[in-house]
Amino acid sequence: MRSIAGPAVGVLDVGSFGASLVVVEAGGSPLEPALTHQTRLRLDRELDDEGRLSRCGIDAISAAVEAATTTAARHGVTDVFPLATSSIRDAGNVHEAVRRVARETGVELQFLSGRREAELAYVGARRWYGAASGPLLVLDIGGGTVELAAGHGEHAGFARSLPLGARSVTRDWLPAEPPVRSKMVRALREYVLEQVTEALGDVTAEFAGHRVVGCSKVLRQLARLAGDRPGKARELYLDDLRAWIPRLAAMPSSRRAKLPGITRRRAQQALGGAVVAEALLTVAGGPVSICPWSTRDGLLLTLLDQLTLDGPGKSRPKSSSKSAQPKASQKAHSRPAA
Numbered sequence: 001m002r003s004i005a006g007p008a009v010g011v012l013d014v015g016s017f018g019a020s021l022v023v024v025e026a027g028g029s030p031l032e033p034a035l036t037h038q039t040r041l042r043l044d045r046e047l048d049d050e051g052r053l054s055r056c057g058i059d060a061i062s063a064a065v066e067a068a069t070t071t072a073a074r075h076g077v078t079d080v081f082p083l084a085t086s087s088i089r090d091a092g093n094v095h096e097a098v099r100r101v102a103r104e105t106g107v108e109l110q111f112l113s114g115r116r117e118a119e120l121a122y123v124g125a126r127r128w129y130g131a132a133s134g135p136l137l138v139l140d141i142g143g144g145t146v147e148l149a150a151g152h153g154e155h156a157g158f159a160r161s162l163p164l165g166a167r168s169v170t171r172d173w174l175p176a177e178p179p180v181r182s183k184m185v186r187a188l189r190e191y192v193l194e195q196v197t198e199a200l201g202d203v204t205a206e207f208a209g210h211r212v213v214g215c216s217k218v219l220r221q222l223a224r225l226a227g228d229r230p231g232k233a234r235e236l237y238l239d240d241l242r243a244w245i246p247r248l249a250a251m252p253s254s255r256r257a258k259l260p261g262i263t264r265r266r267a268q269q270a271l272g273g274a275v276v277a278e279a280l281l282t283v284a285g286g287p288v289s290i291c292p293w294s295t296r297d298g299l300l301l302t303l304l305d306q307l308t309l310d311g312p313g314k315s316r317p318k319s320s321s322k323s324a325q326p327k328a329s330q331k332a333h334s335r336p337a338a
Contacts, residue, residue, distance in 0.1 A: 003076045004034050009303040010080040012068045013296045014109065016043045016087035016143050016167065017265050019064035022300060023077050026307050030297045037071045039064035042265070043087045044143075044167060052092040061088065061097065062104045069107055081299060084109040086144025086165060112295075114161020118147035120298030121215045122156035127301055128293045129213070137210040139280050140294055141218040141273055143167035146280070147295070148200065150207055158206075162199055164192055166218050166266075166273030174272055180249040185275065189245075192279040200283050212284050215294040217266070218273040223290045224261025225270075234290035238281040245274050 010023035023035035041064060046057025053061075065082065072080050088097060089111045102108045112120070121140040129136065131153075138156070140147040144165040149156040173188040174180055200207075214220070219236060226240035248256060248271040257267040266273075281288060 005076060007307055008034060008077050008079065009300065009307055010035070010072055010077055011296050011300050011303070012065065012072075012080050012082045013085065014061060014064065014083065014088065015041070015085040017041060019061070019068055020296070021068040021072060021080070022296065023072060023075070023080070024300055024304060026304065028304070030293065030300050035072065035075050035077065037068050039067055047091065050092050051090065053088070053094075053097050058097045058100050061109075062101045065101055065105045065107050065109070069105065079303075081303065082107050082109050083296070083299065084111055086142060087167070090144050112299075114145050114147060115159045117142075117145075117295045118149040118159040118161055119156050120295045120302065121147050122149035122151060122159070123154075123298035123301055124293035124295065125213045125215055125291045125298075126151075126154060127298075128291050129211070133211055135207075135210040136213050137207045137284055138213045138215055138291075139219065139284065139288065140215045141166055141276055141280070142216060143269070146196075146276060148280075150203075150210060158203060160199055162195060164195060164276050164279075166269040166276060168272075169276060170269040170272035176268065177252050178250060180271065182246075182249070185245065185249050185271070188272070188275050189278065192276055193282060196279040196283045204283060207284065212281075212286055212288045213291045214277075214288040215291045219277060219288060220290050220292075221261040221263065221266065221270070222274055222277055223288070225259055228261075228290070235287040236277070236281070236290065237287045238278065241274060241278055241281065245271070245278065248274055 004025060007026040008023050010021060013020045018041050019039045021037040022030065022033045024030055025034045028034065041060055043057050046054040048054065069080060088094060088109065091097060098109050122138045125136055125138045135152045137150040142165045144167060146162045146164045149159040151157040169188060169192065174184060214236060222241060223234055223236040226236060226244055228234050253267040256262050256270050257264040262270050
């Protein structure tokens with residue numbers, strides 16, 4: 001077991017389908033992590049009708065956090081940001097869940113605002129494509145929310161979050177299995193398009209000429225489904241996506257899971273994700289270039305930047321309103337994400 005002796009930062013990303021630890025050494029890149037650790041979760045199955053996490057669900061989170069932080073500590077890493085996503089943040093008993101996990105593991109889960117998640121997704125996309133790529137409009141479809149960010153430089157000048165995640169719209173608008181009536185899909189399409197148009201209506205003209213970038217597993221899987229193939233330019237086109245929506249509506253989850261790009265865990269919410277993506281592409285224009293880096297990578301890159309600033313002879317800049325202010329836990333000490 002290799003010990004990571006030098007400075008390093010890590011992010012433990014706890015989401016609906018898994019808890020993923022990624023550690024990067026100073027001067028490194030998320031492309032070549034020094035350490036990774038993955039624990040599978042199915043928090044989508046542990047929510048009751050009121051959106052509360054079950055005891056088993058909270059126990060699973062605690063076990064995943066304990067396993068990840070123990071692994072990090074064995075490799076000499078104590079600087080880990082324990083990031084909890086919307087599957088925990090939006091739970092009806094979120095405070096109870098955070099307290100129990102902290103009591104059982106010594107780690108207090110941290111949350112970022114939707115706007116901050118959008119800003120970090122933009123950081124990830126900007127670093128991936130570089131300054132020469134020009135202005136970017138970044139789209140991130142998560143389980144609970146959609147993040148939108150745009151800018152010309154290193155940081156986003158526009159950032160917004162909408163409660164239109166693939167899991168959320170599936171739960172609120174669609175049945176678990178077919179038949180999914182055409183009027184249900186039509187109503188969801190109209191609603192989502194209205195919400196996206198309202199959110200971007202006053203700034204859409206400013207995004208003309210921006211490269212549209214997709215930074216999420218939902219968009220990555222839809223691009224794979226709609227004709228993209230590994231090794232070629234990864235893009236998602238509106239017409240290709242639109243043709244798949246009625247086909248997805250007619251399929252049970254078991255058949256969707258056999259389609260190119262659609263994983264078994266995300267099969268049930270594939271239709272909802274496709275409808276949200278359609279609305280985003282309709283308003284933003286396309287095609288959408290698929291970026292492998294997202295919010296977690298943007299956070300890692302930001303923490304690495306701060307690690308450099310905290311080096312010998314350098315000082316950290318004053319915190320701003322954009323900073324996440326995590327509390328240090330007993331087992332995982334976190335730096336603020338500026």
